[in-house]
Amino acid sequence: MTQDSVIYWEEGGQACSAIWHSENGIVPHKKVVIGDDLLTADDAYHLACEGTAILWRGDFQNARQLLQALVRRVDKPSKKSKRAGKRVDKAGDTSAQKTAVDIFNQHRLIQSQRARILGMLLIECNSEHTVSLRRAPDVSLACREAYGVVSEPYAVSLRELLGVISAHEWRKNGVPVLADSEGEPVFVHPHYGVFSPIRGEYIELVCNTPLPKQMEQESTAFDIGAGTGVLSIILAMRDVQHIVATELDERALVCAKENIGRLHLESQIEVVKANLFPPGKASLIVCNPPWLPARPSSTLEHAVYDPSSQMLKGFLSGLKDHLALHGEGWLILSDLAEYLGLRTRDELLSWIENAGLVVLGRVDTKPKHPKSDEESDLLHFARAAEITSLWRLGSQ
Structure with a gap:
């Protein structure tokens, strides 16, 4: 325990301290009072x-109500939000x-300030x-799942703790992602800190896009950055015989292995720790990378x-060397970054070409998530126009 990971306060005339824990990377608070x-x-809002x-130190349910009151104060409608309805072209309409x-940077700043106050x-x-x-x-089981075993008391923001509780419920109940051959739902159970597959449009793309003909010769696939393992599971349900799912994040590795084990797919899917590609080649290589080229403010x-x-870029530059002859790489990517002016379509196409790849085809779909309909959202102009695509890539 170091000074940098501890918070200090006075209580009952005594100097007190506790280990500070923050998954969002918030540094220990310098000033702490008892409430x-x-x-x-x-008063709580002014202090924050x-x-x-x-x-x-009061009633837990009252603390939850106080947090909701803080949310209402932070989220008061602003006249600035009316600018969200203005359309901005993909290239960035400076008019x-x-x-x-x-607008994207303003949105991130607002979210950062909001998180700071509510935390x-x-x-x-x-x-x-x-x-x-x-x-x-x-909350013992939920916190143990998220944080592991600890040896000392610790302090955490109520907002993060409620997120841990919510993640435990997702993990316990699971997220339905597709139906099996008998029409019964197949569930994936996301762990805390592992992206939950709640945006079904990219799952539908992988479910419905015809598999490469090369699969008839060699039924192998790589799933790059597997997360919960959902895409590997879909490929296994589509009778791909051998799948290697790669991950670097420890939470995701445990999560993927658990989900694959729940469905008894260990004979088809191998989960390995790797930076992008495993050794060898495959007839199909799928990847659903993060969609926005910006710096994350937390591990989550x-x-x-x-x-x-x-x-x-790493996926594209290494894809050709790992594709079997006549194999395909499936890149699942939203064009939201293009509407936000963070990346252009020409840049993406140049990376594909420079990697020695060609576009064999593309399947598009519209997102169905609730944010695409929220006109008060600063990024509504981009979310409303967003398209999610499965790019079918092959070697030149």
Whole structure:
């Protein structure tokens, strides 16, 4: 335990401390005060805005209500949000009051400030991952799944703790991703910190796109950056005989292995730790990289943000060397980055060409997620126009 990973406060005339835990990479708060059921939402909001964290000692359910009150104060409608309805072209129409990149950066700044304020309400857990507050739920299993075994008490933001609880429910109940041959739903159980396959359009693309003819000769596939293992599972359900799923993230490796084991697909799918490609070649190589070329602000954002398109470029540059003769690479990618001015279509096509690849075809679909209909969202102009594509790539 170092000074940089500890928060300090006074309580009952005594100097106190606890290990600070933040999956979002928030540094330990310098100023911490005790809060309880007598604290008003307005006072809590003012403390949070000025950078003072509140370690909660009151009723747990009251803390949840206080957090909801803080959300309402942070999310007051702003006149600036009306600019979200302005259309910006893919190339970035500078005739608009702000360019697409400006709006994207503004959106990220707002989200960062929002997270900072809402993360100021803290909860202390003991070394058994239990919360000693009135009406506190049993969070021990959820926290153990997310954080592992700990030896000392620690403090965490209530907002993160509620996310851990929610992730536990996803992991317990699972997410339906497709139906088996008898019409019964097949579930994938995402772990905390592993991207949940709730956007079904890219799953449908992999379910419905015809497999390469090379599969008739050699039924092998690689799943690059497997996450929960959902794409490997889909390929196995489509009777691909041997699939190698690769991952670097430890949580994702455990998650993929567990999901594959639940479905008794170990004989078809091998999960290995690798940076992008495993050794050898395959008739089909699939990859669903992060869609936005921007720097993630936390470990939890790595599934969404890919700095300088590093994973995308790495997949494209290494694909040719790992494709079997007449094999195909399937790149699943949204064009949201193009509408936000973060990447152009010409750039993507040049990376494909420079990697010695050709586009064999492309299958497009419209996203169905709720954000595409939220006109108050600053990024609505891009989300409403977004297309998700499966690019079929082959060697030149």
